[in-house]
Amino acid sequence: MTFPVDKSGAAADTLRGGPRRRRVRTGEGTGGRGVPLPLLVPALIGLAFLIVPLIALLVRAPWRSLPDLLTSAEVWQALRLSLVCATAATAVSLVIGVPLAWLLARVEFPGRGLVRALVTLPLVLPPVVGGVALLMALGRNGIVGKWLDTSFGITLPFTTTGVVIAEAFVAMPFLVISVEGTLRAADPRFEEAAATLGASRFTAFRRVTLPLIAPGIAAGAVLAWARALGEFGATITFAGNFPGRTQTMPLSVYLALQSDPEAAIALSLVLLAVSVAVLAGLRDRWMTAG
Amino acid sequence: MTRTARRTRRTRRTLQVAGAGAAALLALSACSSSDDDASDSSSAKSDASASASSADKLSGTVTVFAAASLKESFTTLGEQFEKEHPGTKVTFSFGGSDSLAASITGGAPADVFASASPKTMKIVTDAGDASGTPATFVRNELEIATLPGNPDKIASLKDLTKSDLKVVLCDKEVPCGAAAEKALDASKLKLTPVSYEQDVKAALTKVELKEADAAVVYKTDVHAAGDKVEGVEFPESDDAINDYPIVPLKDAQNTAGAEAFIALVQSAEGQKVLTEAGFLKP
Numbered sequence: 001m002t003f004p005v006d007k008s009g010a011a012a013d014t015l016r017g018g019p020r021r022r023r024v025r026t027g028e029g030t031g032g033r034g035v036p037l038p039l040l041v042p043a044l045i046g047l048a049f050l051i052v053p054l055i056a057l058l059v060r061a062p063w064r065s066l067p068d069l070l071t072s073a074e075v076w077q078a079l080r081l082s083l084v085c086a087t088a089a090t091a092v093s094l095v096i097g098v099p100l101a102w103l104l105a106r107v108e109f110p111g112r113g114l115v116r117a118l119v120t121l122p123l124v125l126p127p128v129v130g131g132v133a134l135l136m137a138l139g140r141n142g143i144v145g146k147w148l149d150t151s152f153g154i155t156l157p158f159t160t161t162g163v164v165i166a167e168a169f170v171a172m173p174f175l176v177i178s179v180e181g182t183l184r185a186a187d188p189r190f191e192e193a194a195a196t197l198g199a200s201r202f203t204a205f206r207r208v209t210l211p212l213i214a215p216g217i218a219a220g221a222v223l224a225w226a227r228a229l230g231e232f233g234a235t236i237t238f239a240g241n242f243p244g245r246t247q248t249m250p251l252s253v254y255l256a257l258q259s260d261p262e263a264a265i266a267l268s269l270v271l272l273a274v275s276v277a278v279l280a281g282l283r284d285r286w287m288t289a290g
Numbered sequence: 291m292t293r294t295a296r297r298t299r300r301t302r303r304t305l306q307v308a309g310a311g312a313a314a315l316l317a318l319s320a321c322s323s324s325d326d327d328a329s330d331s332s333s334a335k336s337d338a339s340a341s342a343s344s345a346d347k348l349s350g351t352v353t354v355f356a357a358a359s360l361k362e363s364f365t366t367l368g369e370q371f372e373k374e375h376p377g378t379k380v381t382f383s384f385g386g387s388d389s390l391a392a393s394i395t396g397g398a399p400a401d402v403f404a405s406a407s408p409k410t411m412k413i414v415t416d417a418g419d420a421s422g423t424p425a426t427f428v429r430n431e432l433e434i435a436t437l438p439g440n441p442d443k444i445a446s447l448k449d450l451t452k453s454d455l456k457v458v459l460c461d462k463e464v465p466c467g468a469a470a471e472k473a474l475d476a477s478k479l480k481l482t483p484v485s486y487e488q489d490v491k492a493a494l495t496k497v498e499l500k501e502a503d504a505a506v507v508y509k510t511d512v513h514a515a516g517d518k519v520e521g522v523e524f525p526e527s528d529d530a531i532n533d534y535p536i537v538p539l540k541d542a543q544n545t546a547g548a549e550a551f552i553a554l555v556q557s558a559e560g561q562k563v564l565t566e567a568g569f570l571k572p
Contacts, residue, residue, distance in 0.1 A: 132499075140456075141500040157501050158456065158484035236492070240485025241461060247486075254488060258388045258463040 054272070061269055062262040069266045074243060074252070079270065082249040085160065086228040089167035090175075093224045097175040098217060102205065104176070105183035116180075123173045130170055131237025138165065138238075162239035163246050167228035174227055175220035182216025183209070222282055229275055348375040352547035353399065355383045355390045357406035357534070358491065359430065359510050363567040364404070364555075370563075371554055378547060386489055387411075387465065394419055394539065401548035404536040404555070406430070407465040411535040421542070424535035427555050428569035431531050432469055433509045434522040435497050442503050447473065447524045450504055451481050458493045458502040461486040466493070469530040470506040476529035494519065508532075513568035531570070 069075060104116055122130055138145040138156045148154040156162045190212060194204040210217075232250040239246040241255070249271045257264040352371070356364050361384045368380035383390065383400070387410035394403055395417040403420070404427070405411045411424050436444050442455060450457050459481070460467030467486065474481055484502065487493040494511050496502040498518045512521035536555060538548040554560045561571060 135499055135501055139499060139501045236488055240458065240496070241487060242483070242485050251488075255461050255463045255486075258386070258461075261392070 057265060057268060057272075061265050065262065066266050066269075069263060070270065075267065075270065077244050078247055078249045078252040078267075079274065081160070081163070081244070081247065082229055082271070083274070085163045085167055085248060086171075086225050086231075088164045089171055089228040090221050090225040092164060092168040093172040093175045094217070094221060097172045097220075097224075098179055101176045101179035101183060102209070105180045106188070119176050120173050122170055123177075127170060127231065127233025128237050131166060131234040134166060134169060134234065134238040138162075157238055158240045158242065158246060160239075160245055163235055163248060166234040166238040167231045170231050170234050171224040171228040174223040175217075178220030178223060179213060179216050182213045182220075186212050186216075218282070222279060226275060226279065229271070348547055348550055349377045350544050350547060351379045351381055352401050352544050352551050353381050353383070354402040354404065354551060355385075355394060355398070355400045356402075356404040357387045357390070358384050358489070359406055359508060360384065360404055360534070362514055363564050363569070366563050367551075367554060367560055370559070371551055374554075375550065380551065388413070397541075399541065399543060400539055401542040401544050402536065402551055403539055404534065406532060406534055407468075408533055408535055409468075410465070411537065414537070414539075419540050420537040421540040421545075422538065424537035425552075425556070426533045426572045427536045427552075428534045428561075428564045429531050429572055430508045430510055430534060430569055432466070432473055432506055432524075432527040433512050434524060435494055435505045435507050435512050435515070435519040436522055437497065437500060437503060438517060438520050440520050440522065444504055444522055447477055447479060447481075447506075447526050450506075451479055455504060456502045457481065457483045458485045458487050458496045458505045459483045460490055460493050460506070461488060464489055465532055466490040466506070466508060469532050472530035473506075473524075473526045477526040508568075509570075510568035533572070534569075 100119065104112065104119070109115075125133070134142075135157060136142050138148070140146070140149055140155055140157065145156060148156070156165060186209070190208050191204045194208045195201070199207065230250055231248070232254060235246070235248060236251055236254075241247050241251050243252075249267065253264050253267045253271070256267055354364065354368070361382075364382060364384075368382060371380050372378055387405040387407055390403065391405065391410045391413040394400055394414050403411070403414055405414075408424075411420075414420050415424065434444055434447070434450065436442065442449075442452075444450065444455075449455075459470050462468055462471050466489075485496070487496065487505075490507050490511050493502075493505040494507050494515055497505045498515060509521065509523075512519055536552055538545065538552060542548045555564075565571060
C-alpha cells in the first residue's frame with residue numbers, strides 16, 4: 001500500500017486530459033504487444049469491473065430532468081457544503097497528517113509498527129462504526145466531548161465542523177500512507193547533507209524534505225480529498241443530516257434514492273463531474289510543477 | 291513446436307486466470323442468490339400441492355421481505371411457523387421498505403412483502419408484482435423517545451420546540467419522517483431539529499447515545515430499545531398512524547407457503563406477538 005514517487009498521478013491516472021507524463025513504456029494502445037496475456041486479461045476485467053457501473057449510471061441518467069435538478073438551490077447548497085468540507089478536511093489532514101507521516105518514516109521509536117497499523121485503522125473500519133467511535137470520543141457524552149462541552153461549551157455533533165472532523169477521520173489515513181511511502185522512498189542523504197551544513201532538523205524538513213516529497217503529498221491530498229468528498233457513513237452518524245449545515249452531497253443522494261431514484265442518479269453524476277473536473281485540473285497543476 | 295506448445299499453455303493459463311476472476315465475480319453475486327436456489331427445488335413440489343387451504347402439506351422455503359421495524363416480531367412468527375409446519379423454512383430479508391420494494395420490482399425472488407407504509411407497497415402493486423390486494427395487518431403509532439428518566443420534562447409535541455433542546459427527526463423521505471411531519475402540521479407546530487436522520491433506528495440511536503435529547507420515532511422502536519430510552523405518548527400522533535400492508539407476490543416460488551404465513555400474521559396468535567412488540571391492531 002505504498003505509492004512510489006513516480007506514481008504520484010496514480011489516483012488521477014484514469015482521467016482523460018492533462019499532459020502525458022514520462023512513461024516507462026510507450027506501448028500504450030498497441031493491442032498488448034509486449035504485454036503478457038496473463039496480466040492483460042485480468043487487468044482488462046478489472047478495468048471493466050470499475051468502469052461498467054459508471055457507464056451504466058451515465059446510460060440510465062435522466063438527462064431531460066438534469067437541468068431542473070442542477071438549478072435547484074438544494075443541490076447547490078449540498079454541493080457547496082461538500083466541496084468546502086472536503087477541502088477543509090484535506091487541509092486538516094495536511095496540517096496534522098504530513099508531520100505524522102514524517103514521524104512514522106523518519107523517527108525510530110518503540111511500537112512504530114503498531115502505531116502505523118493504528119493510523120491505517122480508519123481505512124478498514126466500517127464508516128458508520130467510525131461515526132459512532134467519533135460520537136463516543138467527541139460527542140456530548142464522549143470522553144473528550146464532555147470536557148469540551150463543560151469547559152468551552154463546544155458541541156461538535158450536528159455541526160459543519162462535525163462534518164469536517166468525520167471526513168478528516170476517514171480521509172487522513174490515505175494521506176499519511178501516501179506521504180509516508182514517499183518519504184521512505186526518498187533519499188535521506190539530502191536531509192543528512194543539509195544537517196551537516198548546519199540546518200536544524202526542522203529547517204531541513206522545511207527546505208529539503210518538503211520540496212522533495214511534494215508530489216507524494218499532492219497525490220495523498222488528492223486521494224484524501226476524493227475520499228472526503230464521497231464520505232457518507234461517518235458523516236451521517238456523527239454530524240447528522242441537516243440541509244445547509246451538515247447535508248453533504250452523498251447524504252442528499254442517499255435520501256433522494258428513497259423517493260426519487262432518478263434524482264439520486266443525477267445528483268451522483270453532478271458529484272462525479274465535479275470531482276473529475278477538480279482532479280483533472282489539479283493533475284495539470286502539479287504535472288507542470290513537477 | 292515448443293513455442294506453440296508454450297503458447298497454448300500460456301493461453302490456457304490466461305483462461306484459468308480469467309476464469310478465476312470471473313469465478314470471483316460470480317461468487318460475489320452469488321451471495322445474494324444462493325438462498326433462492328434452495329427454494330427452487332422445493333417450489334416444484336409445493337406448486338404440485340398448491341391448494342392453499344391444505345396447510346398441513348406445506349414444505350420448502352418461504353421468503354419474506356419485511357420492513358426493519360418488524361424484525362423482532364416476524365422472527366418470532368417465523369419460528370412459530372416452522373414449528374407448526376415441519377419441513378418448512380422461513381427466510382427473512384429485513385430492511386428499509388423502500389429498498390425492499392426496489393429490489394422486488396427489480397426481480398428479487400420473494401414470496402411475501404410486508405412494508406411499513408402504503409406508499410412503498412404501492413411501488414410494488416403499481417409494478418404488477420403483487421398477487422391480490424395488500425391487507426393492513428398492523429398499525430404503528432409515533433411516540434417521543436426521550437433520555438431515560440425524561441430529564442427535560444417533555445410531555446407533549448409542543449415541548450420539543452423549546453430552543454435549547456436537541457431533537458432529531460427522520461427525514462421526510464422515509465415513513466417515520468413523513469408521519470412526524472404530518473403530526474407537526476396537524477398541530478401547527480414549527481420544529482427545527484438538529485438533524486433529519488436516514489431511518490428510524492438512526493434517530494433512536496442518537497437518543498440512546500445521549501447526543502440528542504429527544505426523537506420522534508415509532509412506539510415499537512421505543513419498545514425495542516428497552517430502558518435505554520423513555521417513551522412519551524402525545525395526542526397528535528393519532529393524526530399520523532402508519533398502516534403496515536402485507537401481500538403475497540406474483541412471482542412467489544412458494545404460493546401456499548406465502549398464503550399460510552400471511553394467515554399466521556393475521557391470526558389471533560400472530561396479532562398477539564405483534565401487539566406485544568408495540569404495534570396497534572388494524
